[in-house]
Amino acid sequence: MSLSTWNARTARTGRTAVRCTLILAPLLAGITACGASAKSLSDQPYDALEHLSFGGAGGAAEVDPDAPLKISAKAAGARITDVEAVDAAGRPLAGELSADGRAWRSSDLLTAGAEYTVRVSTENGDGEPGRGEHAFRTAGSKAERIDVTFGPDEGTYGVGQPITAELSGEVPGQRERALVEAALQVTTEPEVTGSWHWVDDKELHYRPKDYWPADTRITVSSQLEGMAIADGLRGGKAEAVELRTGERVEAVADISGHTMTVYQDGEEIRTLPITTGKEGFRTRNGKKVVLGQEPNVRMTGTSIGIPAGSAESYDMDVQWATRLTWSGEYVHGAPWSAASHGSANVSHGCTGMSTENAQWLFDLLKPGDVVEHINGEGEDMAPFGNGFGDWNLSWEEWLAGSALEGEGDDHAQPASGRARPSL
Structure with a gap:
């Protein structure tokens, strides 16, 4: 009623x-x-x-x-x-x-x-x-407008890909956030349970309770245009986005065991010997979503704060690089550390493997796939600000960041800038 x-x-x-x-x-x-x-x-x-x-x-x-x-x-x-x-x-x-x-x-x-x-x-x-x-x-309004930009771009992604909504202005109040959130619509085929989570006053992420099913069709749209949000503030324009997910691909890297096990649609298909970050450069624990891939990328020590000319300094071209964080953590070919693959952690934070294995993994993975690091001594992957660590929040924690479902966004962290890669 x-x-x-x-x-x-x-x-x-x-x-x-x-x-x-x-x-x-x-x-x-x-x-x-x-x-x-x-x-x-x-x-x-x-x-x-x-x-x-x-x-x-x-x-x-x-x-x-x-x-x-x-x-x-x-x-x-x-x-x-x-x-x-x-x-x-x-x-x-x-x-x-x-x-x-x-x-x-x-x-x-x-x-x-x-x-x-x-x-x-x-x-x-x-x-x-x-x-x-x-x-x-009704006529148009002279009130300030908040436009919405949805991400990622249209295409096919892995089952861990979050949806993003970037607002052109801040929405700090809980009531106003609830109005905005309710107007941002995600429809899927098949039907999937999911929720928005406020990262900060200008950004929301949407994810399901569990990973997206393989071959899910996703449409993201807004009914915010013209809607009153607060005095002098109304919703603006947003271009709808259509996405779909591909096969479910996950890679689990055991840092202490020096191996990466790769799964496709729930079945183990290969285990690869790896090396990860050494003391002082430990690889982060947790789930990370593939951000992008580069067949060749130049990596320098100065990009992560290592002084040029120091014992840890480096500057080299790297092949088959799959990016996991904006701060520069990759999975890539590392033939210079072949003797340590499967036995020791000697990198500056990246996950290294043979060139052949890196190319095989590069060809299998796509943006949105999930790479998880376990059993390490490094810090935990942040949920936000350094890539997509969204899956490191429990479902209850995720719902707590919804203006409709929870009491706020205590677990959200502000976005940070994008840094150059580490090695």
Whole structure:
């Protein structure tokens, strides 16, 4: 039941629609005696449109979206019993009915630049039901607009790929966040349980409870345009994005065991000898989503703070590099450390392996696939700010970052800049 319906029904005075008394005389059994203005319950409701006033929305001009919609009954003894107002996108407009049923007023701001249809139910002085329908269009608004940019770009991704929504302005309040979040829609085939999570005041991520199923079709869109978020702030434009997931590919790197086991659609397909970060450059533990891939990339020690000319300094071209973090953690070919593959951790934070294995893995992986590092001594992968560490939050922690599901975003971390790769 809509808010407007509830208010209208609870405001009724308790008067029955038609006053009748059943006469039990034998010759008149089953005949109903009513007043002179009685109307059969099977008749159509009368057209109430001419008995209603729609205030500023009653004319042909576009309506000010920052002014409330006001509807009143003009005829003596008539009253409004129900109001249903929706825009072309199906968004309802909440409102309140006066105690005497003579007037209704919207309690939310109208959407700017939208077509509205209003259906009003009434009763006249004799209790006869009426119906009236009115349409109007709202004008644009001079309020500040918040545009939305969805990511990633259209294409096929791994089952760990989060969806991102970057806002052009900050939305700090919980109520305002809930309005924005509810207008950002994710539809999937097959159906998947998921939720948005506020990373900060300008960015949201969306992920399912578990990884996306393989071959899922995903559409991300917004109904925010023109919608009132706060005083002087309305929703702006957003371009819808269509994605799909490919096969489920996961790689689990055992840091202490010096191996990486690769799974495809749940089945183990290969185990590779590896080396990871040595003391002082430990590889992060946790789940990381593939950000991108480069057949060749130049890696330098200075890009991660190692002084040029020092014992740890390096500058070299690396092949078959799969990026896991913005700070420069990759999986790549490392023929210079072949003697340590499978036996020791000697890198500056990346996961190294033979050139042949790196190329095989490079060809198998795609952005959105998941690489997980376990049993290491390094710090944990951050959920946000250094790539997609979203899967390192439990489902309960994830929901806590939703303005609709939880109490805030205590686990979110601000985004950081993108650094050059480590080796």
